[in-house]
Amino acid sequence: MYTISEIAKVVDISAHTLRYYEKEGIIDPIRNESGIRQFDEQHVQWLKFVKKLRETQMPVSQIKEYTRLFLEGEHTASARFRLIEDHQQYIRDQIDILLTTDEMLTKKVATYKELMQKSLS
Amino acid sequence: MYTISEIAKVVDISAHTLRYYEKEGIIDPIRNESGIRQFDEQHVQWLKFVKKLRETQMPVSQIKEYTRLFLEGEHTASARFRLIEDHQQYIRDQIDILLTTDEMLTKKVATYKELMQKSLS
DNA sequence: AGTTGACTTAGAGTGCACTCAAACGTCTAC
DNA sequence: GTAGACGTTTGAGTGCACTCTAAGTCAACT
Numbered sequence: 001m002y003t004i005s006e007i008a009k010v011v012d013i014s015a016h017t018l019r020y021y022e023k024e025g026i027i028d029p030i031r032n033e034s035g036i037r038q039f040d041e042q043h044v045q046w047l048k049f050v051k052k053l054r055e056t057q058m059p060v061s062q063i064k065e066y067t068r069l070f071l072e073g074e075h076t077a078s079a080r081f082r083l084i085e086d087h088q089q090y091i092r093d094q095i096d097i098l099l100t101t102d103e104m105l106t107k108k109v110a111t112y113k114e115l116m117q118k119s120l121s
Numbered sequence: 122m123y124t125i126s127e128i129a130k131v132v133d134i135s136a137h138t139l140r141y142y143e144k145e146g147i148i149d150p151i152r153n154e155s156g157i158r159q160f161d162e163q164h165v166q167w168l169k170f171v172k173k174l175r176e177t178q179m180p181v182s183q184i185k186e187y188t189r190l191f192l193e194g195e196h197t198a199s200a201r202f203r204l205i206e207d208h209q210q211y212i213r214d215q216i217d218i219l220l221t222t223d224e225m226l227t228k229k230v231a232t233y234k235e236l237m238q239k240s241l242s
Numbered sequence: 243a244g245t246t247g248a249c250t251t252a253g254a255g256t257g258c259a260c261t262c263a264a265a266c267g268t269c270t271a272c
Numbered sequence: 273g274t275a276g277a278c279g280t281t282t283g284a285g286t287g288c289a290c291t292c293t294a295a296g297t298c299a300a301c302t
Contacts (some may be wrong), residue, residue: 005248016291019247034298036249052222060289077240081233088226095219098212099175104170105209112202118197126278136279137261157279172265181259 004029007039011047019045024060026050026067056094058087125150128160132168139168145181147171147188179208179216 008015021027022037027047029037053063066083069076131134142148143158148168150158187204190197198205 003249014291017289019250022291034249035251036298049225052218052225053217054289056222074236074240077236081230081237084226084229084233088223088230091226092222093155095216095223097173098177098216098219101173102209102212102216104173105205105212108205109202109209111197112147112205115195115198116202121196124279135261138259140280141260155279156281158270175259 002039002044004037007043007047010044013047013051020058021050024064026060026063027068052086056087056091058090062087070087123160125158125160128165128168131165132172134168134172142171142181145185147181147184174208177208177212179211183208217223 002010003015004015004018008018013021018027020021026027027043029039029043032038050063053066062083064082069080069083123131125136125139126155127140134142139148144152148164148171150160150164153159171184174180181203187201190201190204
């Protein structure tokens, strides 16, 4: 069992943000007698998944929606499937853009190197 | 020569955003006698470059800085070079994250397909 | 018993990147 | 020459995702 600041370290998401995620319905820790949030291994796994989605720009609103569907049960599988597939498409488009830009910048870098070489001679 | 809405179409950046970029010093179109902005081929090239930087999450503030250095002249080449190199590193890190997440989602998708297959039988 | 530090809440504030509104000027076609 | 489509400006508004504040509770240590 983890407190909020413990799990914050483990998953590398600030306690602040975790409370915000709870308010948004993305995570639902249990509470002990004194109201302190308690997180377990399941929460860790879930948050690591959420983190990957956020790192790849899935909006919080969509993660919310995915969570809602997940909690609703197995009959929402196809809707969740669609969300995931759409996001995977987004990721692949994003990779394309990044690769193209990387190439462009490599050329720029080469130009700069030439320029700086010349200015030395 | 292009008006703001013409170049907006060409580079696919809204006229609103182009005015905002001008205010931020990222672009500096000339004006005709009646104060209308006039953009040329150079502006098109520059904006296409800027767009790639934005699409790959370079902050507007850094694009501003890059522009400022560029306008300052050749002696800022090494500073610009560093900005570009840093951004290229960011892009490569981002590609890594996207690839890892893509893999993870592919596994998820497979699980969902199984699940949905079973629910049919 | 007092201090420290982590936890709690509701709600306000922040920073970014647009995005829009309002009021007005200008160009083109009929 | 006037309608309407486009242009201009300043300044305010929006949406997102945090991020912080204030005021308080609670447990553990000295």
